[in-house]
Amino acid sequence: MAEMLPKGCGYMGHDFGAPYLDSECFGGQLYDLDDGENGLINEPEEYIPCPACNVVEAVKRLTMHYYHSGEDRPWHLAVARINVVRRSHGLQEYVPGHNR
Numbered sequence: 464m465a466e467m468l469p470k471g472c473g474y475m476g477h478d479f480g481a482p483y484l485d486s487e488c489f490g491g492q493l494y495d496l497d498d499g500e501n502g503l504i505n506e507p508e509e510y511i512p513c514p515a516c517n518v519v520e521a522v523k524r525l526t527m528h529y530y531h532s533g534e535d536r537p538w539h540l541a542v543a544r545i546n547v548v549r550r551s552h553g554l555q556e557y558v559p560g561h562n563r
């Protein structure tokens with residue numbers, strides 16, 4: 464049950480593609496709120512670090528994603544994308560090497 468999951472930072476987002484809030488942070492990892500039943504949320508198949516409280520890992524994961532998509536500047540794209548999410552949540556922009 465949700466209360467047995469590790470505590471998160473309170474981040475909720477649209478990280479699984481739904482127009483409503485479909486992701487929530489538990490212990491620095493995002494869980495898909497639609498993936499489960501009877502109030503249980505399944506352990507995600509994919510490790511998705513939270514862009515709010517686990518930003519370094521989140522940038523790493525996204526960099527690999529863009530890299531495998533053949534993008535020229537995967538790391539820059541990843542930082543930019545994470546910061547769009549962070550700004551939309553009223554969070555401080557991630558400046559690599561500064562706010563961690």
Ligand SMILES: [Zn+2]
Nearest residue numbers: 472488513516
């Ligand atoms: Zn978090």
